[in-house]
Amino acid sequence: MRSATLSILFFSCFLLSPFSTLTAQKSDEHPLPFISVDGNRFVDENGYEFRFRGVSSSDPGKLKEQGKWTLEYFEAIKSYNANVVRFPVHPSAWRERGQENYLKLLDQGIEWAGKLGMYVIIDWHSIGNLRTEVYQSEMYNTTKTESFRFWRTIAARYKENPVVAFYETFNEPTTYHGQLGTLTWAEMKKLHEEMIGIIYAHDKTVIPLVSGLNWSYDLSPVVENPIKYPGVAYVTHPYPQKREQPWEEKWQDDWGFVAETYPVVATELGFMSEDGPGAHVPVIGDETYGNAIIDFFEERGISWVAWVFDPQWSPQMFKNWEYEPTMQGKFFKEKMGELNK
Amino acid sequence: MRSATLSILFFSCFLLSPFSTLTAQKSDEHPLPFISVDGNRFVDENGYEFRFRGVSSSDPGKLKEQGKWTLEYFEAIKSYNANVVRFPVHPSAWRERGQENYLKLLDQGIEWAGKLGMYVIIDWHSIGNLRTEVYQSEMYNTTKTESFRFWRTIAARYKENPVVAFYETFNEPTTYHGQLGTLTWAEMKKLHEEMIGIIYAHDKTVIPLVSGLNWSYDLSPVVENPIKYPGVAYVTHPYPQKREQPWEEKWQDDWGFVAETYPVVATELGFMSEDGPGAHVPVIGDETYGNAIIDFFEERGISWVAWVFDPQWSPQMFKNWEYEPTMQGKFFKEKMGELNK
Amino acid sequence: MRSATLSILFFSCFLLSPFSTLTAQKSDEHPLPFISVDGNRFVDENGYEFRFRGVSSSDPGKLKEQGKWTLEYFEAIKSYNANVVRFPVHPSAWRERGQENYLKLLDQGIEWAGKLGMYVIIDWHSIGNLRTEVYQSEMYNTTKTESFRFWRTIAARYKENPVVAFYETFNEPTTYHGQLGTLTWAEMKKLHEEMIGIIYAHDKTVIPLVSGLNWSYDLSPVVENPIKYPGVAYVTHPYPQKREQPWEEKWQDDWGFVAETYPVVATELGFMSEDGPGAHVPVIGDETYGNAIIDFFEERGISWVAWVFDPQWSPQMFKNWEYEPTMQGKFFKEKMGELNK
Numbered sequence A, B, C: 001m002r003s004a005t006l007s008i009l010f011f012s013c014f015l016l017s018p019f020s021t022l023t024a025q026k027s028d029e030h031p032l033p034f035i036s037v038d039g040n041r042f043v044d045e046n047g048y049e050f051r052f053r054g055v056s057s058s059d060p061g062k063l064k065e066q067g068k069w070t071l072e073y074f075e076a077i078k079s080y081n082a083n084v085v086r087f088p089v090h091p092s093a094w095r096e097r098g099q100e101n102y103l104k105l106l107d108q109g110i111e112w113a114g115k116l117g118m119y120v121i122i123d124w125h126s127i128g129n130l131r132t133e134v135y136q137s138e139m140y141n142t143t144k145t146e147s148f149r150f151w152r153t154i155a156a157r158y159k160e161n162p163v164v165a166f167y168e169t170f171n172e173p174t175t176y177h178g179q180l181g182t183l184t185w186a187e188m189k190k191l192h193e194e195m196i197g198i199i200y201a202h203d204k205t206v207i208p209l210v211s212g213l214n215w216s217y218d219l220s221p222v223v224e225n226p227i228k229y230p231g232v233a234y235v236t237h238p239y240p241q242k243r244e245q246p247w248e249e250k251w252q253d254d255w256g257f258v259a260e261t262y263p264v265v266a267t268e269l270g271f272m273s274e275d276g277p278g279a280h281v282p283v284i285g286d287e288t289y290g291n292a293i294i295d296f297f298e299e300r301g302i303s304w305v306a307w308v309f310d311p312q313w314s315p316q317m318f319k320n321w322e323y324e325p326t327m328q329g330k331f332f333k334e335k336m337g338e339l340n341k
């Protein structure tokens, strides 16, 4: 039965016992109440509605590399009035840094966020086709098994930690117009459910976030074929150029209707001018888009997270390491200031 | 058609021709008769019933590392009155030592066992979910493809060798209460059948051993959905704490009933006191359990293999490298002495 | 949205941007017209029938290693009167050389072939069971995902290049009499279709070549269950010993009948004497076979490619690096001289 005892002597690669990564690492104090799903809303432990409005960090490993995965960085996010921070864990970064080292970064980030009163979304930041395991570019390469093992490790480690409110199982499912092979919603749904099953076997207090096809834009099949588990929320990434103006009716049909039944979180949105650094389709836009989408969210109780709190990845929230806001940085800072009270 | 010729010059990693591992390595003499399945019994070449009662070694690579994979070790097993030895090949050990080197260990062990009149079970010693490829801990990590390739290599090498009586396709299937994803018997059965098909394509004289869910404890679905191939036997690992006392009726319903139709081998069992080194659920027990389970086996013609002939892995059969027996060591040595005549 | 910008600084393994390999590398001039499928024939841009008769190179990486991947090698192929050259890309060679370096070899070969007026077939040269991912020997090891990614890379790079007329998705599907696990035509067809879908998402001007079971010999299931995509051609490898004489009726039933409905290319054939270097089943034969098969092809409009333009891999087309023809070398050189006008 038990062969673990000697494995420490014998299997040199097991010097770090696998179980060490599976231990929940709770902070001594949890400064935030648990959030859960109640119908199409998020509620706190007293049943009061809670809406998330915040930002995505860039990859924690990338920030660490630059000496920027610091309390100061989280204080800057707080100064932008966020109540949630999303950590996009790139599969390539997870492998390169090594699981043990990467987990330490997450531990730190979760602690800083919690102390500053902000919730955390852990996001498995791949883009592509998880069924065929062909991805948009090499940095997003992963496998079904690596994804399952990732969620097992994460769910065991941050079990019943209220700061870690969400697990976003797969950032952006897409076939890239067939270049990554075929993928139906029924197939992606089954993969989401595999991951959610593993998560829930460890922790029933966390909220899985479920993305649709078309780079996490399209939720239209959810109406007929929702995730089989309770307690989840759905995701959209409604960048300005996903649809032509006027947007509202299209947004409603593509994903807005889901908010009538389930909680919805736009875990990415953002805009920038065409001549900005790293500008690319579908993110080119301005405050016209910004106001339209925020109004659309607020009318429907949709939570949202702006992409991205970094001066290099685009669309940028700030221009330099003095955290001087860009166009969208100013816009979202002001909106969060008004709405996150 | 043939590109192998130059591959030796060209592909440096092919200096060891893949075909070299696929050659059957029979001993000059086979001191033991072939065993096969006849109804729910094992029979020898003359049709006489044969029952297996023996022990599991620890991982051959682990023993080699310690200088203990020796004829003396096999003589000690013989002195405990075993007629079969099970070799638990851990996937991580298989990869780390390298296939060619690991096969040499198996060659040696098979030769020593055969010379001492003991049969061999080769066991692919993984624990977890072979469908999702998520495992109990890192040492058990493998893939479907690695498992298929393992059985191809093993089945070709030990083809029609009567000493190598059994191939145990997958040690302990489990979902770990859902933490490793979902796995139904129908799914595991299909994976067993893939491995058995590969084995039988090489060797029709060997007996595949088939494990059920719940860490190889539960055979209840076999009644309605047995393996599609003839000539197999079923496995159970009925450690003391898998069920509360009184055990017999539960054992009968969980796996004992299978022995009415198919041969059954308990390829692991064992017990130790709560304060022994490495004691853990579900192995804590004493001779009350020992006598109950051996009686249960003998009444039904079930073969059995005690875990584990090692002084460190638990529950231990012996205390030190003088092979001084532990509590269960004394018990099983005596039982094998009585029953293996 | 965009994390690629900094990835060049941050992810050291991404110094070669993944997108660099996805750019079509057209020659400035395409000396050859596009070929497409029209019913059961290949036609050029003016609708005239075109038949392919040529040779397979050995692995481009193997030839490069030997200093033989040169314009002179392609001129020798031309001197044998070929109008098409097949490049068998061995998965192990693809990995060992590295994708970027291997693609440079393909770029060169395509350019040389095109300048000499010969078309190119790119062949993913694995042998075995793509479903179970167990292969005939190590050099053919690959995975479904590696295969999908290979075709994505290749299809993007040689997009709309008329010289690269064919993509042969998987060289030789086989279960090796069950030793590699089971594989039905329905399963292999689905895998071919996954690869063809990825190819067509990039390039609608190329012709996918589809192989059957039994080492790419058997096309009999195609009559009831053809590939779902238009524009494809089917493949056979009818070596002399695949069937006993008289061959014609068996060839007709096994694969010849397909040529009544779809274009067929025998992407491998060849013969050699029993005492030649590297002789092996099923390639032993002589000009009796050669004449029979070429007559069979020509009566049905079947294109063909002799294996293999190499003095070491067997059956050899030439004896030494003076390109002195072997028995089959003389035979095919003469046939191509007559027929390729």
Ligand SMILES: [Mg+2]
Pocket (backbone or CB within 6 Å): A158, A159, A160, A161, A162, A163, A164, A165, A166, A205, A206
């Ligand atoms: Mg939590």
Ligand SMILES: [Mg+2]
Pocket (backbone or CB within 6 Å): B001, B002, C172, C268
């Ligand atoms: Mg071949």
Ligand SMILES: [Mg+2]
Pocket (backbone or CB within 6 Å): B158, B159, B160, B161, B162, B163, B164, B165, B166, B205, B206
């Ligand atoms: Mg045998």
Ligand SMILES: [Mg+2]
Pocket (backbone or CB within 6 Å): A172, A268, C001, C002
């Ligand atoms: Mg994005």
Ligand SMILES: [Mg+2]
Pocket (backbone or CB within 6 Å): C158, C159, C160, C161, C162, C163, C164, C165, C166, C205, C206
């Ligand atoms: Mg082309």
